[in-house]
Amino acid sequence: MKIKKILTIVAVAGLFIAAGVTAYVYNKAFTPNTTFNQKEVFVYIPTNATYEMVQQELAPFVKDMSKFDFVASKRSYDVNVKSGKFLLTQNMTSFDMIRAMRRNIPVKVAFNNQESLGKLAERMASQLEPDSVALYVSFTNEPFLKENGFTEENILAMFIPNTYEFYWDVNSNKLADKMAKEYKKFWNHERLEKAAAKGLTPIEVSVLASIVHKETAKVDERATVAGVYLNRLKTGMPLQADPTIIFAIKKETGDFDQIIKRVYHNDLKIKSPYNTYVNTGLPPGPIAMPDISAIDAVLNAEKHDYIYFCASPEKPGYHAFASNYAEHQVNARKYAAWVNKLGINR
Incomplete structure (x- = not known):
């Protein structure tokens, strides 16, 4: 009788202890533990981060770090930190946060209209780790350039303006390889055939397209300019x-931020391989x-007999085209008079 009573007491005590442990674990792991008012926040954990660095990064968003530490230890996160971009939502539990800190969120990386490889690297670096x-070095690495058929002068042609998906902590070399694959995907059979029909390589198409792109912002005029x-x-x-x-002036001075609104006669004498007044x-x-519309404008250039063009004062943003020099001179004088009247200078 006494033994049965003792066993009953032990069993009841065990239930209370189990209930207490369950309540303790539940409180630690499964109660809301965020401190931010937004619906969601993103957390960025750098490559090779320690758990202490994660704690510092999460400190503004976690209400009770001891609860987070408890779950991190039980789930072995404290010895297996993941780098990347992570999403936390309001009222997440510590358990939910640990699970979220193992789900690297992809980043959509967008770029266009960059005037130099350095500017492109800066643009991409603002969106990634x-x-x-590091990006510039990966883009201009000699084996990478050789493998993909580029030089440091023309590597910018490899980057097709668009939106691409990467993980925030992507390795710079892997990013370069991914962009090379995207470039090859862009230059499909149809585009390659059109380039070949014009006697141009894909890189040469991009070089010409960059000039067309800078020459006119009007997409509906680009095929004419390309022609x-x-x-x-x-x-x-x-x-x-x-x-x-x-471009030659900016490259020569190293200042790609300067704004040049007008080209003067003396500028045409600049010694540069980019001077297309001196070099053929x-x-x-x-x-x-160049954006895709400029590239496709070259590939689908308008067939005509125009040789000359200059900006049109009658139709701002567009150009006046001519088949002979005499006709072009008339257009050029109209434009020069208009520019002088406006007082436009560098």
């Missing part, structure tokens, strides 16, 4: 593209990152 120096430049290339005439002079053919690389 690798800094601009002019192709006509000049066929006849061996210098491209005589003002945007290449502007295409410059050695893109003068900016």
